[in-house]
Amino acid sequence: MRTSQPRLVQTVLAPIVFGVAVIALWQALITGLGIKAFILPAPFAIGAEFAGNLNNVASGMAVTGRNSLIGLIIGALFGITLAILAALARLLDEMVAPVVAALSVVPIVALAPVLYTMFGAGAETARQLVAALAVFVPVYFNTLKGLRQVRPVHRDLMRAYAVTSWQATRAVTLPTALPYVFTGLRVASSLAVISALIAEYFGGPVGGLGKSITSAASSSNYGLAWAYVLGSIILGLLFYCAALAVEKLVTRRSGG
Amino acid sequence: MTNTTDVPAVDVHSVSRIFAARKGPGVTALDDVSLTVAPGEFVSLIGPSGCGKSTLLRLVADLDVPTSGSIEVFGKPARQARIDQDYGIAFQQAGLLPWRTVAGNIELPLELHGVGKATRRRRAAELITLVGLADFASHYPDQLSGGMQQRVAIARSLAESPSLLLMDEPFGALDEMTRERMQNELVRICVETRAAVVFVTHSIPEAVFLSNRVVVMSPRPGRIRSIVSVGLGDMSGRSEDLRENEGFFHSLSEVRDLLHGDAAAPTGAQGVETR
Numbered sequence: 406m407r408t409s410q411p412r413l414v415q416t417v418l419a420p421i422v423f424g425v426a427v428i429a430l431w432q433a434l435i436t437g438l439g440i441k442a443f444i445l446p447a448p449f450a451i452g453a454e455f456a457g458n459l460n461n462v463a464s465g466m467a468v469t470g471r472n473s474l475i476g477l478i479i480g481a482l483f484g485i486t487l488a489i490l491a492a493l494a495r496l497l498d499e500m501v502a503p504v505v506a507a508l509s510v511v512p513i514v515a516l517a518p519v520l521y522t523m524f525g526a527g528a529e530t531a532r533q534l535v536a537a538l539a540v541f542v543p544v545y546f547n548t549l550k551g552l553r554q555v556r557p558v559h560r561d562l563m564r565a566y567a568v569t570s571w572q573a574t575r576a577v578t579l580p581t582a583l584p585y586v587f588t589g590l591r592v593a594s595s596l597a598v599i600s601a602l603i604a605e606y607f608g609g610p611v612g613g614l615g616k617s618i619t620s621a622a623s624s625s626n627y628g629l630a631w632a633y634v635l636g637s638i639i640l641g642l643l644f645y646c647a648a649l650a651v652e653k654l655v656t657r658r659s660g661g
Numbered sequence: 662m663t664n665t666t667d668v669p670a671v672d673v674h675s676v677s678r679i680f681a682a683r684k685g686p687g688v689t690a691l692d693d694v695s696l697t698v699a700p701g702e703f704v705s706l707i708g709p710s711g712c713g714k715s716t717l718l719r720l721v722a723d724l725d726v727p728t729s730g731s732i733e734v735f736g737k738p739a740r741q742a743r744i745d746q747d748y749g750i751a752f753q754q755a756g757l758l759p760w761r762t763v764a765g766n767i768e769l770p771l772e773l774h775g776v777g778k779a780t781r782r783r784r785a786a787e788l789i790t791l792v793g794l795a796d797f798a799s800h801y802p803d804q805l806s807g808g809m810q811q812r813v814a815i816a817r818s819l820a821e822s823p824s825l826l827l828m829d830e831p832f833g834a835l836d837e838m839t840r841e842r843m844q845n846e847l848v849r850i851c852v853e854t855r856a857a858v859v860f861v862t863h864s865i866p867e868a869v870f871l872s873n874r875v876v877v878m879s880p881r882p883g884r885i886r887s888i889v890s891v892g893l894g895d896m897s898g899r900s901e902d903l904r905e906n907e908g909f910f911h912s913l914s915e916v917r918d919l920l921h922g923d924a925a926a927p928t929g930a931q932g933v934e935t936r
Contacts, residue, residue, distance in 0.1 A: 558756035561724050567744045568773050576773060580760050 446628045454628035455635055461617070462636040469613040470640050472529050472601040476536020477644075480597070481590060483537070484544030492552035509542040514600055517607040532604040532613070539600035540593040544586070551585025552578060587652035594648035598641045614640065668736040670825050670857035671698040671721055676730030678716055678883075690716045692882035693730070700824065703851060703858045705868035705875045707916065713883025714861045715829055721859060722750055722827050734825065746774065748825040749818035749856075753833045755810035757802040763813050764789065764798045770820045788816040791850060808839040815847070819854060826851075826858045832867065841904075844870055865920070869912045870904065877919040887919050 428448045434440065435447040442450065455462060491498035513535055520531035555578050563573040605615025614637045621630035678691040691713040698704045706714040719725040720732055723743040734742035742748065757766045767785040776784075789798050792812040802810055811831055818826060832840045844867060851858060862868050868875045872891050879886045891912045 556754075556756065558752050558754045559758070561719075561752065562750070562756055564724055565722055565743065565748075565750045566770055566773050567746065572773055576769070577758065580758070 442627045443625065446631055450628045451631040451635060454626075455632040458629060458632055462614075462632055465612065465614040465617045465633060466636050466640045468529075469598070469602050469605070469615065469637070470643075472532045472604075472613065473536050473597040473640070473644060475533045476538075476601055477540050477590075477594060477597040479533065480537035480540025481544050481593065484541045484589070484593075485548050485586060488545050488548035488552060491549055498549075505542065505545055508538065509546075513538045514603045514607070517604040517609075521608045526608050527610055529610065531609060532601050535604040536597040536601040539596045543592045543596065544589040547585045547589025547592075548582060551582030554581050554585065556581075584652075584656040587648070587656055591645065591648040591652055594644040595641050598637070598644050602637055668700075669697045669733075670700045670702065670735060671696070671859060672733040672736075673697070673717070673721065674731045674733075676717075676720060676727045676732060678713070678720060678725070679728045689882035691720075691727075692884050694883065694885055695730075696876060696885065696888075698825075698857050698859060700857050701855050702874070703860065703872045705860045705862055705872040706878060707862055707865065707868045707875055708878030708883075708886075708920070709863070709880050711883075712878040712880040714878050716883065717878075718827055718829050718859060718861050722748065746770075746821055747823060748827050749821065749823035750827045751811075751814045751818040751829070751831045753830040755802070755807075755814040757810055757813055757817075759802050762799050762801055763794060763805070766802070766813055767817045767820055770817065774821070784820060785816075788819055791819070791853070792816045792846065806839075808835050808843060811835060811843065812846070815850070819850070819856075822854065824856055826854075826856045826860075828858060829861045830863070831860075832864075833862070840864075840867070847871065865913055865916050866904070869909060869916060875912070875916050877916060889916055889919065 431448050435445065487501065491501055516538070517531055517535050520534055524530040524534075559577045559581070560573075563577055568576070602613070602615040605613045606619060609616075611617075611620070614633050618630050618633045618637070621627075621633060673694060673696040676691055676694050677689065680688045680690055682688060694713070694717060696704075696717075706717060708714050716725065720727050721734065721739060723732075723739040732739040735747050737745065737747070758769065761769065764782075764785045767788050768781045771781045771784060786798070789795055792815060794809060794812060794816075797805065797809065802813070805813070811834075815828075815831065818828075832843050835843060848871060858871075860868070860871060869891055875889045875891060877886045877889065878884065889912060891908075
């Protein structure tokens with residue numbers, strides 16, 4: 406398409422130009438006004454720390470990323486399974502709904518200290534569970550909503566074809582629900598990273614990004630702390646983009 | 662599918678359908694309706710909104726169950742006929758699966774009923790040609806116009822070569838020009854497939870142009886007011902010229918009078934069965 410070229414300029418070039426301008430302005434303000442590093446380090450200083458500690462940041466990303474991924478998988482499996490069951494049995498839906506609603510208003514990372522005592526402070530389990538719980542809520546709600554989107558005309562058609570309910574589920578219900586499931590997963594993917602990371606603030610073993618940020622900050626190594634923050638942003642983006650890519654790939658053709 | 666000459670394609674016998682209301686006596690959608698459709702016959706159901714014409718079609722399709730009365734399709738109860746896949750059905754909405762191609766949508770019923778891949782392919786290709794979409798087999802529904810989507814839906818309803826086609830305002834959402842073209846195509850398809858058709862519509866010209874008989878219904882409660890035999894001859898002789906034909910206009914005004922005028926019995930009642 407001929408129209409894609411100006412759009413490419415807009416979607417790729419414009420944010421890059423904007424980002425470079427912001428970083429340049431930031432650097433200029435820090436050096437120009439002589440702002441101290443503990444208030445806000447200069448971007449080049451953060452960049453230097455990031456480059457100098459690339460291995461540490463990467464291993465932090467690996468630890469936190471692993472926790473997030475395990476949490477994402479557990480939470481998603483539970484969310485999808487429970488949603489399918491709730492869609493099949495009205496009674497279960499009514500039983501589960503208040504519990505899930507309660508779960509969705511609990512600040513889930515607040516459970517971290519309790520979970521650390523349950524599973525021991527040396528294990529990553531608590532963090533994975535926190536991530537799983539955070540993931541569960543949006544996946545459950547979106548999947549359940551998706552499973553209820555079957556159009557009446559499709560339901561009539563399946564009845565007219567006299568197929569078994571499993572055939573109808575495979576032919577119509579699941580493909581209809583799929584875009585909703587992936588929307589839930591996309592939202593959940595960033596939540597998983599955020600929750601796993603914040604959970605590190607409340608205890609547990611060292612090595613993850615969250616712990617590294619706090620320890621770098623408490624030893625006045627502000628540039629390094631920000632380098633880990635940069636690492637967390639990259640990790641979050643990785644998860645989000647991966648989920649988005651899978652979503653785009655799977656749901657190319659299911660626009661209602 | 663054993664449709665010997667004597668067994669009617671559809672036999673509706675004093676059927677009523679009452680939809681329960683939360684309070685009060687409920688809504689009588691159909692009240693004591695009887696109707697027979699012969700094999701190969703094209704019958705239209707026409708009437709204002711709420712006259713129960715769609716309800717009647719849904720009952721024949723066993724998508725809904727009558728409150729009283731009985732419905733037989735090719736001599737079997739409607740439920741058995743549905744399980745045996747004796748009819749094909751098309752709705753007002755095309756109802757295509759957006760994640761399947763045109764060919765995939767037409768193959769859907771065959772696939773669900775365990776027809777082999779090669780047979781499926783061949784049949785879908787035949788039908789795609791029949792409805793004139795040969796260039797669009799691998800397109801997705803969202804790449805097609807409304808009329809094209811409806812043609813795919815009709816092809817899908819024909820996939821298993823049913824001896825009975827049930828159509829619920831399949832052209833209702835189309836513009837007038839597309840609509841007339843689709844009617845011409847439907848006539849051609851019916852001649853080729855020799856299927857009986859029960860066709861719900863609220864367009865008088867559409868009903869008269871397509872049908873052997875037009876069933877005029879009245880609302881609240883839904884009843885058959887009258888049945889008009891359209892004397893336009895065999896389906897195979899129907900073409901665009903028919904729309905200018907005198908008999909066409911005669912039947913048109915006859916159906917219109919029945920729909921609008923209440924008690925006024927139609928004159929020249931030859932061919933009109935008044936119940």
